[in-house]
Amino acid sequence: MKTIALKIKSSDISKYGLENAESVNFNELVKKISRELALEALKNAQKAAKSSGLSKMTDDELNAEIEGFRNEGDS
DSSP, X not given: OOOOOOOOOHHHHHHTTOTXXXXXXXXXXXXXHHHXXXXXXXXXXXXXXXXXXXXXXXXXXXXXXXXXXXXXXXX
């Protein structure tokens, strides 16, 4: 296994919960970053759904949209 040094901004150290870490396994770091990116994407999707009115759709409306999309491929 090889060891490398990385320069990470202080804000990112806090963001990824690395304040007390002496060393971090690469896979663990990737997991932490991926989790943060997924959370950010989810928040952006929620914001887009809210601003477009999609967040107010009922389950029946949502299911109708999904069914309509699926049926487009059959045409």
